[in-house]
Amino acid sequence: MTGNKTxxxxxxxxxxxxxxxxxxxxxxxxxxxxxxFSMRDLASEAGVSFATPFNQFGSKAAIMHxxxxxxxxxxAKRFAAMSPPPDATGRVLLAIDTxxxxxxxxxxxxxxxxxxxxxxxxxxxxxxxxxxxxWSLALGAxxxxxxxxxxKALRCLPEQLAFAFRGVLSFWTASELRDDELASRAREMxxxxxxxxxxxxxxxxxxx
Numbered sequence: 001m002t003g004n005k006t007x008x009x010x011x012x013x014x015x016x017x018x019x020x021x022x023x024x025x026x027x028x029x030x031x032x033x034x035x036x037f038s039m040r041d042l043a044s045e046a047g048v049s050f051a052t053p054f055n056q057f058g059s060k061a062a063i064m065h066x067x068x069x070x071x072x073x074x075x076a077k078r079f080a081a082m083s084p085p086p087d088a089t090g091r092v093l094l095a096i097d098t099x100x101x102x103x104x105x106x107x108x109x110x111x112x113x114x115x116x117x118x119x120x121x122x123x124x125x126x127x128x129x130x131x132x133x134x135w136s137l138a139l140g141a142x143x144x145x146x147x148x149x150x151x152k153a154l155r156c157l158p159e160q161l162a163f164a165f166r167g168v169l170s171f172w173t174a175s176e177l178r179d180d181e182l183a184s185r186a187r188e189m190x191x192x193x194x195x196x197x198x199x200x201x202x203x204x205x206x207x208x
Contacts, residue, residue, distance in 0.1 A: 022052065042063070060116070068117055071103070075095070079134070086144075093191075096186045118170075145198060
């Protein structure tokens with residue numbers, strides 16, 4: 001059993017450059033305004049056989065899920081490279097601002113990616129787990145959260161923030177939120193979730 005697992009891990013490692021090549025090709029097609037690209041288009045752009053994208057991902061939905069994962073990785077890397085505030089609330093708001101900045105750098109591409117997140121692939125996606133890890137990073141050890149509720153906050157808030165940020169992004173994807181509204185609405189969402197746990201008062205950005 002251990003040998004089979006080791007072989008599978010090694011095979012996945014060997015396939016990673018090909019996976020990244022396919023994802024890079026998908027990014028290029030999206031940047032050219034071809035959000036409706038076919039798997040044949042993708043294979044041609046990546047310079048691989050028609051079967052390769054299917055073998056590596058299984059479906060176009062899974063490819064778009066992987067592109068979403070790239071964006072979350074970028075958010076986490078940028079956040080980790082900053083000098084974050086000492087309190088959890090400040091760090092979550094900084095993570096919100098960082099995530100919004102990433103999404104607004106290429107809004108049309110990111111709207112196309114987000115539009116696929118709710119589409120089922122051949123196997124369950126990992127976007128929720130990926131996003132939850134970003135908010136866990138931001139919360140850290142929960143400094144500045146109430147002592148009695150800190151343990152519960154660290155257990156529950158990362159996933160709740162993932163759910164809620166995804167919700168805000170869905171309205172932005174549908175053009176119900178303008179680009180210049182995304183950050184303030186996302187910050188209000190985060191503050192609302194943190195209200196019951198933060199030691200200091202929190203107010204919505206729209207409050208006087």
